Amino acid sequence: MDESGEPGAPRVVAVFTAYHPDHRLAAAVESALLSCSSVIVVDNTPGGGSTAPELAGPRVTVLAHGRNVGLGAALNLAVRELPSDAEAVLFLDQDSELPPEIVPGLVADLADPAVGIAAPSPWDPRHQRYYCSDARRNDSVSDEEAVITSGMLVRREVLEKVPFDEDMFIDWVDVAFCLAVKRAGWRIVIDWRLRLPHEIGACEVHTRFGRTVHYSHYPAWRLYWIGRNVSILHRGHFAGRPRALASSLVFLAERLTNTLLFEPKRRTHVPALLRGFRDGFSGRVSPRYLPPGAEHPKV
Known part of the structure; x- marks a missing residue:
């Protein structure tokens, strides 16, 4: 028991x-x-x-x-x-x-x-x-x-x-x-x-063009890892699965669009998301996007 x-x-x-x-x-x-x-x-x-x-x-x-x-x-x-x-x-x-x-x-x-x-x-x-x-x-x-x-x-x-x-x-x-x-x-x-x-971190509700969007305002380093790890999923898990690949690409496109529309710090956050997406395909990690005090096995 x-x-x-x-x-x-x-x-x-x-x-x-x-x-x-x-x-x-x-x-x-x-x-x-x-x-x-x-x-x-x-x-x-x-x-x-x-x-x-x-x-x-x-x-x-x-x-x-x-x-x-x-x-x-x-x-x-x-x-x-x-x-x-x-x-x-x-x-x-x-x-x-x-x-x-x-x-x-x-x-x-x-x-x-x-x-x-x-x-x-x-x-x-x-x-x-x-x-x-x-x-x-x-x-x-x-x-x-x-x-x-x-x-x-x-x-x-x-x-x-x-x-x-x-x-x-x-x-x-x-x-x-x-x-x-x-x-x-x-x-x-x-x-x-x-x-x-289960609370969604820093999530706010925005309305634009008659559509309601729940957008989580993450720091730039977090967007980097979102973009990077989407790429890793493509490379390691979604190969040969067109529907799964399309779904994750739609997610990334929505995240990029919502960041452009609703993120006040878009000048730093959009590059972080795109850099992460690129690093995921190359297998690299950019140390600047590690959170304070973080350690990563490849850094």
Whole structure:
């Protein structure tokens, strides 16, 4: 029996990645401990001053290495620290406070041995909307190409065979991981009956030409990695898949257009996005677009 009290339920370990965490991390960890056997927090905050180490306790392990090694490397570090009896891992962002029904619901979805990843439907509480379009939602479970990192429950066996891509650093790490998992033969599902609150960072609503757009105002370095990693997905995952390639190109075109229309710092942000797209095809990394305190294996 796991900590949630369900007889025969697999032992689920929650993994958080932290970067300059605020008070929401403590609340998120506390909510995860109600449903999971233990929690691992990988703190990517450079230098000292992070509050994450204060959360360490009998069921909470904090890995505070004082460096920003990126999302993929942080997730792989957590996987290496999993206790031997962990059977599944729930990945969460530092602001993801866990509703009590999420873990039991996702565990039930993993009862199908073909399912490698089960995820809830992410919900933006600030703007009161789902991440996914109405056309994709239903009242049960559906197979998907990819899901976002926060909220996905992954079999231990999957994580032992498919690592996260550390070269991608931050954006699209979850998509690349999911595509690799599908190639390895597992199903990926979203359980639409489960809703996980997840805020979209710095998102604002703009209306132009009668169309409403939700645009996330990221720093220039983040746009660089969005552009770079779209290129990596083309090169490494979308070869021979015209529909997937077209979809990601449409995304990049929309991101470029919205940056031109809605980003006040377009003179720095547009070049960052385009430079990232070019570097992704060449396999290079521009050190100027690493966030402060960050380390990348190719730099």
